[in-house]
Amino acid sequence: MQATADTNGRSPIVRAVDIRKRYGGVRALDGVSLTVNAGEVFGIIGPNGAGKSTLFDILCGITKPTSGSIEVLGHDVGQMSPHLVARAGVGRTFQRTAVFGEATVYDNLLFGRHMEFRHSVVGRMFASRTWRTEQKQFEDKAEYVLTLSGLQEDRDRVASVLAYGVQRRLAVAVALMSDPKILFLDEPAAGMNGRETADFIALIETIAPGRTVVIVEHDMTVIKALCSRVLVVVDGHPVTIDAPGEVFKHPEVISAYLGAEDD
Numbered sequence: 169m170q171a172t173a174d175t176n177g178r179s180p181i182v183r184a185v186d187i188r189k190r191y192g193g194v195r196a197l198d199g200v201s202l203t204v205n206a207g208e209v210f211g212i213i214g215p216n217g218a219g220k221s222t223l224f225d226i227l228c229g230i231t232k233p234t235s236g237s238i239e240v241l242g243h244d245v246g247q248m249s250p251h252l253v254a255r256a257g258v259g260r261t262f263q264r265t266a267v268f269g270e271a272t273v274y275d276n277l278l279f280g281r282h283m284e285f286r287h288s289v290v291g292r293m294f295a296s297r298t299w300r301t302e303q304k305q306f307e308d309k310a311e312y313v314l315t316l317s318g319l320q321e322d323r324d325r326v327a328s329v330l331a332y333g334v335q336r337r338l339a340v341a342v343a344l345m346s347d348p349k350i351l352f353l354d355e356p357a358a359g360m361n362g363r364e365t366a367d368f369i370a371l372i373e374t375i376a377p378g379r380t381v382v383i384v385e386h387d388m389t390v391i392k393a394l395c396s397r398v399l400v401v402v403d404g405h406p407v408t409i410d411a412p413g414e415v416f417k418h419p420e421v422i423s424a425y426l427g428a429e430d431d
């Protein structure tokens with residue numbers, strides 16, 4: 169299937185061509201092509217086991233495809249290690265919230281940023297000028313991200329005591345510390361109640377301008393509220409790429425979802 173073009177004249181920031189992935193005898197992905205345009209919020213949906221997480225991990229450079237090419241921000245991520253993909257401006261969150269439960273919200277933000285930098289031990293021990301300058305930049309950045317993500321009131325609370333939805337918000341905030349040009353969100357609303365989902369939608373609406381966002385999500389409320397286009401994957405095949413309100417008119421999408429309900 170050919171990827172549909174964006175009608176707003178925005179340039180592609182992700183180009184995936186004919187992605188295939190096998191796990192032994194399992195064909196997890198079978199010929200997926202897509203483009204995501206700069207500034208777009210793009211969704212990936214499909215029934216359980218369709219191949220969404222596999223595609224997501226391939227687009228982020230975590231998993232290598234069996235064949236096919238993936239370019240993100242002009243980089244061939246199929247040939248890059250995950251940390252180099254991250255340094256190129258790709259941020260991501262994980263299906264399971266990955267924050268440090270015993271650390272405060274603020275320390276989670278600082279730690280997320282420090283992980284990416286290589287200070288010499290001597291530089292740290294003697295608090296060199298470079299180290300102090302970077303530390304100040306991290307702290308300023310953390311204050312900005314706290315405000316952006318509405319976490320100021322939770323700044324000094326340890327992450328483990330936060331409500332689940334707030335922990336997921338923190339996971340996005342940690343990803344924002346490296347100022348990613350493109351942010352991949354893996355089932356961000358999974359397990360959230362209605363209020364948390366609404367807050368989460370508002371958060372992504374706040375941070376999306378000036379960035380590109382790719383979301384894998386089961387919750388169609390989130391997809392409809394945020395995404396301009398959605399790829400539907402069924403059994404590893406790309407079925408359609410269209411506006412969220414259009415994809416459920418596609419017969420193969422209807423039958424895949426109805427079949428999934430019967431399971």
Ligand SMILES: Nc1ncnc2c1ncn2[C@@H]1O[C@H](COP(=O)(O)OP(=O)(O)OP(=O)(O)O)[C@@H](O)[C@H]1O
Binds near residue numbers: 195221222
């Ligand atoms: N590491 C692996 N080894 C073997 N098979 C795998 C592996 N990862 C995924 N699969 C298989 O590949 C297929 C696609 O899995 P994937 O997790 O990408 O689907 P999904 O759409 O994300 O599912 P869900 O919505 O349940 O998270 C499934 O049949 C799955 O069992």
